Amino acid sequence: MNPLSKLLEAALFSSARPVPTEELAALDFESSSAAVQSALDELRETYDNNGHGVELVELGEGWQILTRPEYTEAIERAQLAVRPHRLSAAALESLAIIAYRQPIGRAEVEEIRGVNVGGVLKSLHERGLIDVIGRGEGLGRPLLYGTTPLFLEHFALRHLEELPRADELAVALRSEPKPI
Amino acid sequence: MVTIAPDVDNAFVVDLAEFQGPLDLLLGLIRDEKLDIYDIPISRIADQFLARISTLGLDQAAEYLEMAARLLRIKAQMLLPRHGSDETWEDPRAELVRRLLEYQQIREVVDVLERLAEERRARFARAYIAPSGFPDPAPAPLALSLAELLSAIDRVLRMAKDPTMHDIFPRALDVDGAMSAVRGLLLLKARARWRDIVRQGAERWEILSALLALLELARRGELSLRQANPFANVFITRESTLQAA
Numbered sequence: 001m002n003p004l005s006k007l008l009e010a011a012l013f014s015s016a017r018p019v020p021t022e023e024l025a026a027l028d029f030e031s032s033s034a035a036v037q038s039a040l041d042e043l044r045e046t047y048d049n050n051g052h053g054v055e056l057v058e059l060g061e062g063w064q065i066l067t068r069p070e071y072t073e074a075i076e077r078a079q080l081a082v083r084p085h086r087l088s089a090a091a092l093e094s095l096a097i098i099a100y101r102q103p104i105g106r107a108e109v110e111e112i113r114g115v116n117v118g119g120v121l122k123s124l125h126e127r128g129l130i131d132v133i134g135r136g137e138g139l140g141r142p143l144l145y146g147t148t149p150l151f152l153e154h155f156a157l158r159h160l161e162e163l164p165r166a167d168e169l170a171v172a173l174r175s176e177p178k179p180i
Numbered sequence: 181m182v183t184i185a186p187d188v189d190n191a192f193v194v195d196l197a198e199f200q201g202p203l204d205l206l207l208g209l210i211r212d213e214k215l216d217i218y219d220i221p222i223s224r225i226a227d228q229f230l231a232r233i234s235t236l237g238l239d240q241a242a243e244y245l246e247m248a249a250r251l252l253r254i255k256a257q258m259l260l261p262r263h264g265s266d267e268t269w270e271d272p273r274a275e276l277v278r279r280l281l282e283y284q285q286i287r288e289v290v291d292v293l294e295r296l297a298e299e300r301r302a303r304f305a306r307a308y309i310a311p312s313g314f315p316d317p318a319p320a321p322l323a324l325s326l327a328e329l330l331s332a333i334d335r336v337l338r339m340a341k342d343p344t345m346h347d348i349f350p351r352a353l354d355v356d357g358a359m360s361a362v363r364g365l366l367l368l369k370a371r372a373r374w375r376d377i378v379r380q381g382a383e384r385w386e387i388l389s390a391l392l393a394l395l396e397l398a399r400r401g402e403l404s405l406r407q408a409n410p411f412a413n414v415f416i417t418r419e420s421t422l423q424a425a
Contacts, residue, residue, distance in 0.1 A: 013306060014306075015306070016305065016306055016307070055303075057303070059300075064305055065305070065306065066303035066304065066305055067303050067304040067305075068303065069299070069302035069303055072302045072303065072304065075304060081304045081307055083301045083302070084301060086297065086298075086301070087297065089200050089290065090200055092290045092293050092294060092297075093200060093286055093287070093290055095293065096286050096289035096290050096293055097286055099289070099293075100286075100289065112279075112282055112283060112286060113200070113201055113203070113283070113286075114201045114202050114203040114204075114243060114247065114279070114283070115200070115201035115202070115243045116243065153300075154297060154300065155293055155296040155297050155300060156296060156299060156300040157296065163289065163292065163293075164288075164289070164292055166285065169285050169288045169289065
């Protein structure tokens with residue numbers, strides 16, 4: 001590996017959070033961003049080709065070294081690390097709506113889900129998955145929510161455009177049901 | 181609790197807790213009955229819906245009851261005789277269909293998010309925990325030019341709504357003079373008090389000059405200052421080295 005790849009590896013290893021490309025580039029002012037990009041590619045290929053237990057993943061607007069899925073069970077059994085809790089169905093539904101319709105107010109989320117979402121939005125906000133990104137027009141100037149970088153991290157997305165476009169969704173019920 | 185007699189086939193019991201609300205329950209009914217979402221037999225669905233929610237406690241029923249009322253209204257509207265041609269007739273179910281399709285779309289996104297989250301959960305990141313108990317790194321030494329300092333002051337002053345400005349006239353202190361006075365005094369007596377050095381009703385500049393003179397002489401080792409406790413008399417003692425000199 002070239003020296004820059006090693007430097008990036010050390011920096012990524014030392015960070016608990018994904019490191020944005022710009023911050024990696026700031027480690028060595030002499031290197032161009034193209035050099036940083038190719039060094040990242042080299043690091044990823046090294047992990048992929050030389051049989052490493054970890055891999056380099058681009059997510060949440062940054063880069064992170066993660067363990068490979070095949071070792072998760074053994075690691076968890078040995079209680080070295082635990083998987084985070086899954087989000088509830090209610091939380092996922094609200095997140096899905098916010099991800100696609102942001103900025104969006106609580107009333108609109110409730111309109112789409114058909115249920116009260118006050119508590120769900122509060123806990124999503126506390127977990128840092130959504131944030132207030134503005135205020136709407138109209139009565140009481142309602143808070144408008146949007147997703148955060150942590151949302152991208154949680155779902156290992158690089159950006160929101162990685163989610164399927166609305167017109168790509170199958171919408172199972174749109175097709176005529178088959179005769180019984 | 182009011183129970184509505186189920187007049188439809190209610191062979192299997194549905195646990196409403198597994199539904200994410202009235203839209204989810206409706207979609208479930210439509211799926212189970214293999215119904216066409218664009219041509220929902222509203223009377224049948226309304227009856228089934230009521231049957232399913234009849235077991236709900238009042239606290240969780242509000243959202244379901246609202247939907248039940250909506251279904252019954254649509255059912256009534258469907259029964260009204262249609263005026264005019266078929267083209268101008270507005271299907272009372274249209275809004276419900278739109279909402280169901282919209283909700284179904286969200287459920288598909290939830291499936292995608294669930295899969296993505298599961299993939300991410302199956303990998304661990306470095307579990308670095310910032311060491312506690314370590315002091316924050318010392319701030320870098322302050323380095324700024326006079327121009328930067330003045331412009332910062334200017335910014336602060338402009339932020340203040342109505343700054344009270346004072347003109348300061350520097351008034352020279354006579355530290356050297358006070359030092360000679362103290363030295364002179366200590367030649368006469370080995371031990372003196374603050375009162376001996378600063379006369380009653382001294383000017384502010386005289387007090388400050390005397391204080392600075394004492395501190396300077398103490399720093400130079402010509403005298404020592406002792407105060408038994410706060411606000412007690414300060415004793416000024418000639419240092420032995422001076423005696424020898």
